[in-house]
Amino acid sequence: MGNIVSISLSLDPIITRCSDCATGQAIYICNLEDMLKAGLQCNMEPEACYYRDQQLSSSAHLLDNLHALQAEVAGLKELRSDLMSRVRIAEDEQQLKCLNQVEGWLSRAETLINHADQLIVQSPQHVEKLCMGGCCSRHPRSTHKFGKQIGTILKEVKGLKENGDFSDVACKPPIPSANKRPSDPTVCLESYVNQVWSCLQKEQVGIIGIYGLGGVGKTTLLNQINNKFHDTTHDYHVIWAVASQDRPIEKVQDQIAKRIGLSNEGWESKSRDEKAGDIFNVLCRKKFALLLDDIWEWFDLAGAGVPLPTQENGSKVIFTTRRLDVCCQMQQNMDNNIRVECLPPGEAFKLFEEKVGSETLRMHPDICKLAEAVVEECAGLPLALITIGRAMASKKTPREWEYAIEALRQSPASAFPRVGQEMYPKLKFSYDCLPDERFRSCFLYCSLYPEDYPIGKDKLVDCWIGEGLLDEITNLSNARNQGHFIIGSLIDACLLEKWRFNVNVKMHDVIRDMALWIIAGESEKEKFFVKSGVQLKEQPKAEKWEEVTRMSLMNNQIENLTEILECPNLQTLFLRSNLLKVIINDFFKFMPMLRVLDLSKNRNLEELPVGIAKLVSLEHLNLSQTGIKKLPVELKWTRDLEMIPQQLISSFSKLQVLKMVGCGYGCLSVLEEMEHLKYLNVLTLGFRSASELEKASRFNKFFSCAIECVSLEGFRDSRSLNIMALAKLQHLHALSLSSCMDLEEVKIERNIIEGAGCFHSLRSVNLIGCNNLRDVSWVIFAPHLELLYILKCQGLEEIISEEKLGEVAELKGNSNLFSKLKDLVLRYLPKLKTIYHHALPFPQLKEIRIVKCGMLKKLPLNSNSAKGQRLVIKGEEGWWKDVEWEDESTQNTFLPSFKPVF
Incomplete structure (x- = not known):
């Protein structure tokens, strides 16, 4: 029979322990040594005793490890939770990217915790076997295997905890290889995407042209190529840029510079060649893909600073244009030029149906068939389908659709080759409607x-x-x-x-x-001469000037106007943004009907020709941002003004709008003349002293009815400003205070509040360089304020002073404060600490921009502010990190609103 083991033991302790195990009350604390002391009596042979001792030791070790594993896993969970919180703060608040080693540790910790938890859950059945057997397991192999698993994972948990101490959890993310661009879903463009992508894979292909009619989907296709770069793995640095007819190289240079980190304060002052050199020095060390949208002529890549793509550098240029000849000029291999065709009938109808709406098509049994005829007239051009589809969305009867078809078919043939014949007659339908x-x-x-x-x-x-x-x-x-x-x-x-x-x-x-x-x-009525943004250097010529009713030469490089134009029917002339220096005296002599003249942004133009006084029909004159020193009308930001000729303004008897903001000299001398302008109903003025403002307020006609914009600039004669006169203006919508270096306060008086409609029309306030102002609490009296812009006010400490509000009981706790504000811009205000001491609703606010306001730590926001609005908060990342929030809910509400400025 072999060795006989005689066991005598007290059953009560074991039964009690087994009961505890069965009920889950003492799963992890079955101490066999205590159990033996409670009454275990053994009578065994030496071999059996050795076997018994081995089992007892293994069981005790298992229970000890279970205890230890529980504690170590709890510690690992706490460490993992703390680390995840640090990562979340770094990613959400600091816009950093989690380190790969931290991500790996967290992943391993999650896997290990799940495994350990599973073993702990399984442990009761193994412990129960120990208890039910008294001193030995009934399944020693299973118990041994389980104990080994516990020991192994305990060691792994301890090791992972030791490696979980990270000084840094995140770093600044690398510039993405491509920025995702918003794009409409492609309509039958997938094959073109694949064709372009396949062409990109060929080493010998460096430049790819995409061409076709305007509105056919070239830009949409280029967007899809960009987004495919974004969604796939590659080693290109992708740059998106839009060219156009107006200064295409300079515009593309600026966009490239922004993408590769060259755009800074000194960038704008550099010449085109200097910019090209800077761009080349960066791109020659990169493998790039330049996506160039909408070029109209051969684009000088080298002149812009873009290294020409070669097999050696592996770079690519993909461009879109409407012209096949541009494709051939950019590169001669027609296999690398891809034409985007119009949509086939089935796809065209799908796009049209999406824009017109299926409900409209079901309004009458005949409409769907008529819609097919309209789609046919659109010739598959997406832009035509979209434009006409939306125009027809409200047409619910067959007769309206029949008219549409007839109108599309009856349009006269285009004088434009190809493009006009294929597209304009269809697009013109929206114009006709x-x-x-x-x-x-x-x-x-x-x-x-x-x-x-x-x-x-x-x-x-x-x-x-x-x-x-x-x-x-x-x-x-x-x-x-x-x-x-x-x-x-x-x-x-x-x-x-x-x-x-x-x-x-x-x-x-x-x-x-x-x-x-x-x-x-x-x-027949409208005869335009339009040469805007085409880089003209000289005054253009035309065959029949006498027929022209409107002319635009804006955004060119014309320096001199030395030839008389006989334009008896001309009513509008745009000369904005040229390089004008000289206009001959008789230039305007034969323009008796001219009503709108725009000469703005010609900084080299210092005087107007004498003949301008003959423009007796003139109603709108814009001379903003010019160098003119002798000015008859509308000076807006022209700081070089020295004289306004007497009796000249009154010669423009039909003037309705007279703008003189920023002139700063001579305004008072012509106010009397203004009283003779019986059609004048808008006046804007600038003043350089409080006394000048006070004198001007005596002209009641203008200060009560006409004045629309006021500039207070360079005050040197007053530390305190009483704006009572301005508060009563009925139509004042813009107020600017700039460089008022001595001004310390704008007084708030009780009689302003009691007056009806104070600042009722004021929409925009600009404060620039008023260094001694400590607050701008007076803006609380502008209930409809939409824009508040404050720049370089070195002493400004708060926007709205709670102390000053406390002096006016009627305004204390005013819930309508900034209720119409849309844009708040605060820049270079080193002492600014407070906007307002309490949170405000801001129901209309769209954007807050805060730059170089280091002491401003708290915004007047809570979780209910700007509800329903897509608020954007722009500022420096360092400032944003230090913002103090009212509570966690407010922080969570506005964290997604932030966009960094550089």
């Missing part, structure tokens, strides 16, 4: 501006008023409202595009071409 001739004239007027030019909406409306394109409305406010209504209608018709917070509009280049085509081919 405008409500009346007034809307159409306003639309065509926009083509005077250069391609891709952001047009200020207010400036555009003022030109329309000057031209007489709007209704004869005596109320200026109503006229401007009508102008903005027309702009909105043109945007709805996809003939204009919103730009930059809806302050500007842009005309798509294809739509602009269509407008010029309409003027050239069909319009």
Whole structure:
């Protein structure tokens, strides 16, 4: 029978322990040594005792390791949690990237913790076997194997904890190889994407051209190529740049510089050649892919500083253009030039249906079939399909659709070869559908501006008023409202595009071409001469100046206007942004109908010709940012003014708008003349002293009704300013204080509050270089303020003083403070500590920009501020890291709003 083991033991302790194990009350603390002391009696042979001792030792070791593993895993979890918090702060607040070694450690920790937790969960059944057997396991091999697993993972946990001490958890992320670009879903462009990508893989191919009609999808295709670079692994540094007809090399240089980190404060002052050298020195050491959108002529890559792609450097240039000849000039191999064709019928109808809406197509059984005819007239051109599709979205009857088809078919043949014949007659339908001739004239007027030019909406409306394109409305406010209504209608018709917070509009280049085509081919009333942004160096010539009604030569390089133009019907003349030095005296002699004249941004132009006084029909004159010293009207930021000739302003008897902001000299001398301008309903003035402002306020006609913009500049005669007179102005919408070095305070008086409508129309406030001002609490009296811009006020400590608000009981706790504010810009304010002491709602706020305001640690925001708005907060990364938040909820709300400025 072998060795017989006789065991005598007290059952109560074992039963109790087994019961504990079974109920989970003492899973990890079965101490066999205590159990033996409680009554274990053994009578064994030496061999059996040795076997027994081995089992007892193994069991005790297993239980000790279980205890230790529990403690070590708990510590590992705490260490992992702390490390993850550090990583989150570094990534979210500091915009850093987690180190690879930290990511690897966290991944290993997660795997190890999961494994350890599984073993701990399984341990009760193994411990139970120890208890049920009294002193020995009934399954010794299983117990041994489990104990070995516990020991191994315990060692791994201890080792991982020892390696979890990281001084740094993140670093500044590398510049991405490509920036993701927003792009509409491709419509039948996948094959072109693959074709371009396949061409890119060929070592011998350095330059790839993409060409086709305007609006066919070339830019969309280039966007897709860019995003494919972003989504795939490669060794290219991808640069996106847009060229256009106006100074294409300089514009591309600036975009490249920004992408590769060369754009700084000194960049703008460099010559084109200097910029090219800097760009070349960086790109020659990189393998790059330059995606160049919308070139109109041969682009001098070397002149821009771009190394020519070769097999040796492996770089690539991919460009889009509308012209095949440009493709051939850039590189001669036609296999590397890819033409983007119009959409086939099926894909064209899908795009049209998406824009017109399936609901419209189902309004009547005949509409869907008629829609196919409209799509056919669009000839598969995406831009035409989109434009006309949106125009037809509100057409719910078959008759409207039948008219649309007939209108598209009846358009006259284009004088433009190819492009005009294939596209403009179709696109013109949106133009034909405008409500009346007034809307159409306003639309065509926009083509005077250069391609891709952001047009200020207010400036555009003022030109329309000057031209007489709007209704004869005596109320200026109503006229401007009508102008903005027309702009909105043109945007709805996809003939204009919103730009930059809806302050500007842009005309798509294809739509602009269509407008010029309409003027050239069909319009009997409108005869335009447009040479804007084409780098003219001399005064152009034309065959029939007498027919021209509007002329634009803006954004060129013309220095002298020395030839008389006989333009008896000319009403608008744009000469903005040239290099003008000389205009002959009789230049304006034969322009009796001229109503709008823009000479702005000609900094070398120091005087106007005598003949300008003969422009008796003039209603809008812009001389902003010129060097003119003798000025009749509208001085806006022209700081060189020395004299305004007496009796000259009154000769412009039809003037409606007179702007003299920033002139700083002679304003008072012509106020009496202004009283003779019976049509004048807008006046802007600049003053250089408090006494001058006080004297001007005596001209009640202008200060009560006409004045719209005031500049207070360079005050030297007063430390305190009482702006009571300005507070009462009915139409004041912009106020600027600049370089008022002695000014210490702007007084708040109780009678301002009691006055009805104080600063009721004020929308914009600019403070620049007022170094002794400590606060600008007076802006609380501007309930409709939309823009607050403060720059280089060295002594400014707070925007709104709680102490000063406390002096005015009616305003304490004012919940409407900044309720209309859209943009807040604070720059170079070294002592600024507070904007406002309490959080504000900011229901309209869109952007906050804070630069070099090191002492400003807290923003007047809480988790309820700017609700429903996409607020953008721009500033330096170092400043953003130190911002103090009201609570964690506020921090979480605004962390995604930050965009760094450099």
